[in-house]
Amino acid sequence: MLTLQCPYCxxxxxxxxxxxxxxxxxxxFGPGSSEEEFHDYLFTRENxxxxxxxxxRHSHGCGKWFHAAxxxxxxxxFGTYKAQTTEPPKDIRDAITAKRPGWTWRDVA
Amino acid sequence: MKRYSAxxxxxxxxRNHTGWERAWxxxxxxxxxxxxxxxxxxxxxATAYYLGKNFGITNVAILEKGWLGxxxxxxxxxxxxxxxxxxxxxxxxxKARSLYETLSQDLNYNLMFSPRGVIMLAxxxxxxxxxxxxxxxxxxxxxxTEFITPRRVxxxxxxxxxxxxxxxxxxxxxxxxxxxxxxxxxxxxxxxACSDMGMDIIQKCExxxxxxxxxxxxGVETGKGPIDxxxxxxxxxxxxxxxxxxxxxxxxxxxxxxxxxVSEPIKPCMDVVVMANTVHGxxxxxxxxxxxxxxxxxxxxxxxxxxxxxxxxxxxxxxIETFPMVSRLKMLRQWxxxxxxxxxxxxxxxxxxxxxMFINCGWGTGGFKAIPGxxxxxxxxxxxxxxxxxxxxxxxxxxxxxxxxxxxxxxVAH
Ligand SMILES: Cc1cc2nc3c(=O)[nH]c(=O)nc-3n(C[C@H](O)[C@H](O)[C@H](O)COP(=O)(O)OP(=O)(O)OC[C@H]3O[C@@H](n4cnc5c(N)ncnc54)[C@H](O)[C@@H]3O)c2cc1C
Ligand SMILES: [Zn+2]
Numbered sequence: 001m002l003t004l005q006c007p008y009c010x011x012x013x014x015x016x017x018x019x020x021x022x023x024x025x026x027x028x029f030g031p032g033s034s035e036e037e038f039h040d041y042l043f044t045r046e047n048x049x050x051x052x053x054x055x056x057r058h059s060h061g062c063g064k065w066f067h068a069a070x071x072x073x074x075x076x077x078f079g080t081y082k083a084q085t086t087e088p089p090k091d092i093r094d095a096i097t098a099k100r101p102g103w104t105w106r107d108v109a
Numbered sequence: 110m111k112r113y114s115a116x117x118x119x120x121x122x123x124r125n126h127t128g129w130e131r132a133w134x135x136x137x138x139x140x141x142x143x144x145x146x147x148x149x150x151x152x153x154x155a156t157a158y159y160l161g162k163n164f165g166i167t168n169v170a171i172l173e174k175g176w177l178g179x180x181x182x183x184x185x186x187x188x189x190x191x192x193x194x195x196x197x198x199x200x201x202x203x204k205a206r207s208l209y210e211t212l213s214q215d216l217n218y219n220l221m222f223s224p225r226g227v228i229m230l231a232x233x234x235x236x237x238x239x240x241x242x243x244x245x246x247x248x249x250x251x252x253x254t255e256f257i258t259p260r261r262v263x264x265x266x267x268x269x270x271x272x273x274x275x276x277x278x279x280x281x282x283x284x285x286x287x288x289x290x291x292x293x294x295x296x297x298x299x300x301x302a303c304s305d306m307g308m309d310i311i312q313k314c315e316x317x318x319x320x321x322x323x324x325x326x327x328g329v330e331t332g333k334g335p336i337d338x339x340x341x342x343x344x345x346x347x348x349x350x351x352x353x354x355x356x357x358x359x360x361x362x363x364x365x366x367x368x369x370x371v372s373e374p375i376k377p378c379m380d381v382v383v384m385a386n387t388v389h390g391x392x393x394x395x396x397x398x399x400x401x402x403x404x405x406x407x408x409x410x411x412x413x414x415x416x417x418x419x420x421x422x423x424x425x426x427x428x429i430e431t432f433p434m435v436s437r438l439k440m441l442r443q444w445x446x447x448x449x450x451x452x453x454x455x456x457x458x459x460x461x462x463x464x465x466m467f468i469n470c471g472w473g474t475g476g477f478k479a480i481p482g483x484x485x486x487x488x489x490x491x492x493x494x495x496x497x498x499x500x501x502x503x504x505x506x507x508x509x510x511x512x513x514x515x516x517x518x519x520x521v522a523h
Contacts, residue, residue, distance in 0.1 A: 015417055022363070035508065042452075043361035043452055043507045044360065044361055045362065046359070047360070047362055048350070049350075052410055054409060054410070072412050074413070075411070
């Protein structure tokens with residue numbers, strides 16, 4: 001059973017309290033962008049076997065959106081962090097590096 | 110290859126079953142093949158089979174990281190139907206369903222195809238309208254389906270409760286020639302026929318890299334060394350993104366867990382397949398008597414073939430309202446597979462940015478039913494460069510906005 005700590009209300013939330021919101025840190029491309037950028041923004045996904053950053057919502061709790069760093073191959077959770085950021089914070093990245101040296105995800109690492 | 114027959118069973122019975130031969134060879138890989146297929150699931154094996162049967166291409170290797178049929182092909186709930194909404198879907202799923210009708214004879218392998226009929230229950234007004242629309246679309250597509258009344262549903266499924274408090278049964282979309290087949294047998298039957306044509310099925314051989322030269326495919330790296338090929342077909346379901354990454358491109362696909370479960374065996378009580386898409390549950394009874402139950406996918410990316418327990422609970426809870434007898438059943442086993450979901454809930458059968466590399470994926474929660482049609486179309490695409498069956502399913506449809514939207518028509522797309 002997946003448990004994620006909500007970085008807002010602090011609750012260690014059970015999966016039944018949460019809604020998955022897909023890949024994190026997508027950069028929005030709109031009018032004026034190239035076809036390629038718009039296509040990738042809408043459809044193309046990282047979908048890695050390994051380290052992944054995701055959006056989650058504490059929907060049956062405080063209702064806030066937040067981020068989680070997980071491993072899709074082991075289901076290990078590296079940590080959660082707030083939504084007001086365009087990339088994973090350093091402490092989360094360090095926590096991942098400690099366990100998965102040499103990990104990569106898009107251009108984040 | 111010795112043919113299977115009633116006579117063969119009698120002959121072997123008389124000599125203590127010493128004369129059966131292995132169903133397929135397990136050769137060491139050669140250095141070079143005309144075509145390499147990655148993934149020995151149903152779709153990969155069917156692709157290889159029709160390459161040989163329809164186009165005479167038999168210098169083919171099928172590389173499988175585990176054992177053949179050990180992916181989603183051996184993990185699904187085996188529902189076969191072709192009552193989709195959009196024309197390109199109807200074409201490929203109906204091609205598959207009609208091939209299934211005679212596939213046991215064609216492969217000389219008993220697939221236990223059982224066209225027992227499939228009902229998709231309409232349990233909201235929205236679903237009633239949706240399925241009536243699908244029935245009209247199917248009439249135009251030449252797919253035999255009809256919208257039936259609650260009373261007819263009750264005749265077909267005596268154990269059903271029509272007047273559940275939340276989700277009463279308001280009707281159903283009935284496909285009389287839909288049904289089930291033995292999932293392993295589909296993989297084994299195609300594998301035996303491929304091996305008989307001289308193709309090499311190489312198990313425990315993971316592809317770890319894709320080799321290209323000037324944007325053209327030249328071969329793959331594997332756990333058993335490099336192997337060259339002229340053409341590469343990637344048919345790896347949930348792992349499609351991993352293979353695409355090896356070749357340097359990304360896909361509009363997310364990999365998530367889908368689970369199923371079976372009950373203890375009980376006496377025959379339901380001889381059709383019933384799907385309840387609003388509540389995310391579906392059920393059929395296996396020949397052994399187990400109730401085979403499936404539900405919805407998890408919401409988050411996952412490569413572990415294990416899903417969340419609460420989704421199982423949701424599925425069973427929903428089914429109990431519609432089938433009260435389920436509450437008395439003990440569940441025996443539960444398992445998961447990693448399914449490859451696209452944005453429009455339709456598959457991808459396509460060329461790729463790498464010349465000579467083709468991909469067949471995105472079947473998601475509902476590709477078992479499509480195996481023969483998908484293999485047929487994919488083989489044509491790989492042999493000739495185009496196929497009327499696969500034309501609409503190219504990767505470029507996302508860029509061009511030509512979605513084949515099946516997500517509205519079938520909430521659960523099994
Ligand atoms: C629980 C569940 C229930 C389902 N119910 C239904 C249903 O009722 N009806 C229906 O029509 N469909 C159903 N489906 C969907 C159906 O099972 C799939 O769409 C279909 O089996 C996909 O077949 P495939 O050959 O593409 O993939 P798979 O059978 O998964 O085969 C892909 C193969 O590729 C191999 N592979 C992966 N990576 C590599 C690599 N790097 N090198 C070599 N080999 C590799 C894997 O080991 C695997 O054997 C269900 C799926 C699940 C999980
Ligand atoms: Zn919270």
